[in-house]
Amino acid sequence: RFLEGFQxxxxxxxxxxxxxxxxxxxxxxxxxxxxxxxxTVLAAPLYDRQRRRKFATSMGDMFHYxxxxxxxxxxxxxxxxxxxxxxxxxxxxxSKYPATAASFFQAWTPRLCMMEAAxxxxxxxxxxxxxxxxxxxxxxxxxTSAGNQQTALTNVPRLALCPxxxxxxxxxxxxxxxxxxxxxxxHIDWIITGGQSGPRAKPSHPExxxxxxxxxxxxxxxxxxxxxxxxQEDEELALRTGxxxxxxxxxxxxxxxxxxxxxRAMDRQDAIGEWHHPDHPTDAWMRDMRS
Numbered sequence: 001r002f003l004e005g006f007q008x009x010x011x012x013x014x015x016x017x018x019x020x021x022x023x024x025x026x027x028x029x030x031x032x033x034x035x036x037x038x039x040t041v042l043a044a045p046l047y048d049r050q051r052r053r054k055f056a057t058s059m060g061d062m063f064h065y066x067x068x069x070x071x072x073x074x075x076x077x078x079x080x081x082x083x084x085x086x087x088x089x090x091x092x093x094x095s096k097y098p099a100t101a102a103s104f105f106q107a108w109t110p111r112l113c114m115m116e117a118a119x120x121x122x123x124x125x126x127x128x129x130x131x132x133x134x135x136x137x138x139x140x141x142x143x144t145s146a147g148n149q150q151t152a153l154t155n156v157p158r159l160a161l162c163p164x165x166x167x168x169x170x171x172x173x174x175x176x177x178x179x180x181x182x183x184x185x186x187h188i189d190w191i192i193t194g195g196q197s198g199p200r201a202k203p204s205h206p207e208x209x210x211x212x213x214x215x216x217x218x219x220x221x222x223x224x225x226x227x228x229x230x231x232q233e234d235e236e237l238a239l240r241t242g243x244x245x246x247x248x249x250x251x252x253x254x255x256x257x258x259x260x261x262x263x264r265a266m267d268r269q270d271a272i273g274e275w276h277h278p279d280h281p282t283d284a285w286m287r288d289m290r291s
Contacts, residue, residue: 018036018059020032020034020036021034021036033066035060035064035066035067035069035072037072037075039075039120042078042079042082042117042120042121043082043121045082045083045086045089046082046085046086048086048089049088051088051089051090052089052090053089053090053091053092054089054090054091054092055091055092055094056079056083056091056092056093056094061095061096061097062076062079062093062095063076063093063095063097063098063100063101063104064095064097064100065097065100067100068100068103068104073104073108074116076104077108077112077113077116077117078113078116078117078119078120079117080108080110080113080117080140081113081114081115081116081117081118082117083139083140084110084113084114084117084137084140085114085117085125087137087139088139089139090139090141091139091140091141092141092143092167093140093141093142093143094143094144094145094169095142095143095144096144096145096155097144098142098144098155098158098159098161098162099158099161101142101144101158101159101162102158102159102161102162105134105162105163109131109134110128110131110132110133110134110136110137111127111128111130111131111132112131114127114128115127133163134163134164135163135164137164138164138165140164140165141164141165141166141167141189141190142159142162142164142165142166142167143159143166143167143168143169143190144156144158144159144168144169145168145169145170145171146168146169146170146177147170147171147172147173147174147175148174148175148176148177149175149176149177149178152168152170152177152182153182153183156168156182156183156184156185156188157183157184158184159184159187159188160183160184160186160187160188165189165190166187166188166189166190167188167189167190167191167192168188168190168191168192169192169193170191170192170193170212171192171193171194171195171196171226172194172195172196172197172201172202172204172229173193173194173195173196173204173208173209173212174196174202174204175208176205176207176208176211177208177212178211178215179212179215179216179219179221180215185219185221186219188221189221189222190221190222190223190224191212191216191221191222191223191224192224192226193209193212193223193224193225193226194225194226194227194228194229195227195228195229196229197227197229201229203229204229209225213225
């Protein structure tokens with residue numbers, strides 16, 4: 001619904017670059033397979049002199065297979081060139097295709113990306129005379145997503161091949177993920193997790209989050225619990241049983257401070273508790289999750 005409304009209002013708002021990128025099939029909005037580069041906003045980070053955290057991209061995936069085509073890969077290189085020039089910002093590049101990301105960083109050096117960006121600007125920007133490795137630019141974070149153990153086993157080793165600071169977005173968490181014996185986990189610099197939101201959201205067990213929190217602390221990986229999502233733990237039950245409220249405790253890390261700092265592991269002696277849904281407070285299936 002969000003994408004449908006976005007497309008319907010795109011022309012009125014002047015966002016013509018998004019028109020034609022989605023189509024409605026069987027009542028749902030699907031991507032048409034069209035990848036379009038919006039050159040009008042390419043240089044925007046250069047004009048924004050206040051240091052900000054910038055997420056790339058909220059309406060797409062910079063490392064989708066289609067971006068590796070000859071007509072698109074230079075656009076991608078130019079975008080990273082702008083990130084390299086505007087190095088006072090912190091960029092978080094999240095992709096579901098970490099293998100494609102790794103191949104891009106192997107083929108395109110920072111200097112080549114900066115040259116591609118400079119070629120598209122109406123004024124002169126001088127790329128560095130010598131090429132430096134991607135690790136020399138810690139303001140560009142690369143990340144991938146995973147919602148269960150199987151996806152993590154596939155994506156984390158591929159992300160580990162990318163240079164520079166790396167993060168995992170384990171959101172929405174739809175199954176338990178163990179960091180034990182997870183290939184490439186030693187290269188991860190930040191773990192973000194949270195529950196699913198929206199009208200059809202699936203619940204996540206509280207222990208999934210707590211185990212991730214404890215595993216992250218054991219490995220000294222900064223951990224951020226972003227949100228419970230549509231389902232959240234029953235705080236009233238916690239008060240009745242005398243157990244501390246898990247909502248308030250986990251909210252201590254619910255603040256975006258990136259680049260992250262090492263967070264202290266929280267008390268592991270906590271109750272699982274019961275869960276409730278705002279629309280179905282007596283959902284029997286959710287009560288079964290306690291077992």
